[in-house]
Amino acid sequence: MPTIGHVGRYALKYCIGEGGLGTVYAAHDPLLSRLIAIKTMQIDLPEQDREQFNAMFLNEAKAAGSLSHPHIVTVYDAGAGSQGTYMAMELLRGKDLRQLLSMGWRPTPAQAALIIRRVADALSYAHHKGVIHRDIKPANIFMVGRTQPRVLDFGIARVRQVESTGGAEEGMSRFGELVGGSPHYMAPEQVQREPVDRRVDVYSLGVVFYELLTGRKPFVGHDLDAISQSVLQDDVPPPHELNPEVPRALSDIAMQAMARDLVRRTRSARTLSQELREWLDGQADEGSGKGGKPAKAGKAAPDKALKAGAAASSLAAAGEQASGAGTSKAVLVGVAALGLLALAGAAAWWGLNRGDALAVPVVAEPASVPLPSAAPEAQAVAEREEIISEAPAGVPASAPVVAAVPVAPEPLPPAVTPAPPPAAPVTTTVAAQEPKAPVATGTVKLAITPWGRVSVGRKVMGVTPPLSQLSLPQGRHTIVIRNDDFPAYQQTVEVKAGQSVTISHAF
Known part of the structure; x- marks a missing residue:
């Protein structure tokens, strides 16, 4: 080249x-x-x-x-x-958010929340290091993947907004022409040239979030003065009013982050990240299906109990019809008993979900004694009951099956407890142990670009950078480096005592 x-x-x-x-x-x-x-x-x-x-x-x-x-x-x-x-x-390989938005790309509300949450994580880290960005905007959020942002230009914003230490006769800063900044995303305190803190980054990130959710900037104007007045005075509609697909919870998070009043504004990037993380976790729980959550107690619980009881009664009736003249009374009695047990189990489950003081004894299966096999007819009925009745969370699935088996196990002979051996005499003499030799270790140096999560075997060691080296026992070790946007990189190294070996990789 x-x-x-x-x-x-x-x-x-x-x-x-x-x-x-x-x-x-x-x-x-x-x-x-x-x-x-x-x-x-x-x-x-x-x-x-x-x-x-x-x-x-x-x-x-x-x-x-x-x-x-x-x-x-x-x-x-x-x-x-x-x-x-x-x-x-x-x-970096990719495009910044400004370019992607100008090309017509529109993230879903969940994608927007994930992007902003990750940027908020980065800002929280920088703020705890004492560094404020001051110029968060789409052009300074570079997208390596559709949900993998990298914040650019830390320190450059300070160049834009630097104040000279020159004489008072100069009036404005010698570098006043550099204070153009990014007026659409500047916090009101920046527009008014007041002292700023980490909340200016929260405000600017809230404006970016608003734009991702709605596809438009909240503050507009034909020149710098008009935009500044819009930032200071104009009321903007919440995102969910402009885009019906935006959940109200996300709309409220964006509006609080870009509140003009510092007292009402989201207090930190960490708080903003946590709010978005909780919303995203809630979405993941909802997407896991009915099996991921127990049924809520309330009005629906009696209906489920009644349906389970009706299903059990129907099951008993079906068994009675199918038995015919040649079916023994024992099978019919077993089927009817199973129906009653299913009804009792559903009522007990309803009581548990209501939080009433209804005690349901659960028979624990002895680990050392196998259950006897049920009769074929009873086993088939138990399987049909298991399909109909839905075990609530927290109750072992095996409990209803144990209770539904109509064939009683044969009584077990009483356990004979062997006599304990005579206790050995207690001595106060402790044999001296030889000191263990220190484990010989070597060093594995890491040169990974741009970053990666480092694992040795199944143990996660950290993220590089900042992690720059590992101290490992001598021998062969398989080291895996993972980056969310690329296939994992794996290398097996031979670590020798007192020596170092380097792993270099660029994703």
Whole structure:
């Protein structure tokens, strides 16, 4: 691949895209022999401001480089030179949310909730590291897969909103022309240039969530002033009123996240993530079918008990008709008894679900004594009863079957308890144990791009990065690296005591 230029030690290969503050290139890192992304900052500043700007940019890049999360793009390096400042980061394959939305892609409410939940997880991690993004918008959420976001440009937003320490006579910041930001997604406190905290990211993410749910931005205007006024004053309809497919619960979560009043706004990205996680878990439970949940107690419970009793009575009648003249009375009595037992079991189950103080004794099956086989007729009836009656959760499925067997087991002979052996004399002397030799270990170094979950055998060791190495006993170990968007990578290594081996893989 031809080289079109150099930035620092990196050889630029081709242009990925251009933005308001710079250009992004695919570049080759000759030191590590891998393709990366280089973002150059092309800002026209007076020479007296250049040094201050470069120092501020490198400080922000350092903060961004300290972040290591599966849903945050990894920053490798940053620098400043004659060609300006630059930031080296992992090269991603895909498109950002702005591009996908402009191409007509519309996520389902569940997909939107999953994307925003993962971005909220990333922001929560950054906030606990003391880093605020300040410019969350669709263009800064890169989609590797349809539900696998990566947050871009941590630190770049600070460049946009930096305030100069110059003299008061200058009025506005020397970098005031850079404060364009992203007006559609800026929080009211940003628009009014007030002090901000982590809740600005919650607000902006709420606006992005609103746009994913409805397909439109909540605040619009023909110029910057009109958009700013819309952010500060306009009331927007909830998402479920614009898109009937949006559940009311998701609509409320989005509206609370983008509340103008800081007191009413969702207090943190972690809280937003938890609310979406609970909603998604509830959807998964509903999708698991009737078998995933016990029937609710209430008005439907008597109906189920009556239906079970009627089914049992019908079963007894059917058995009586099928018996004919040649059927013995014992079989008929057994069928009728089974019907009564099914009715009693249904009534007992109803009482349990109602929470009444109805005690239902459950006969535990002895582990050491096998049940005798039932008569063929009784076994067939028991199988039909099992199909009709539905065992409630928490009651062993074997209990009704044990109670329904009409053939009593033969009495067992009384168990003979052998006499315990004479107790050995207690001695106070303890044999001295030889100290165990320490287990010899070696090191497995990990060089995985962009990230992966590391397992050794069936044990999950963590996520790399930040996990960079493993200390394992000497011997052969099979290590599996998993990334949600790619097939798993597996490698077997021979670990030797006191030595290291490296696993390198790029998904």
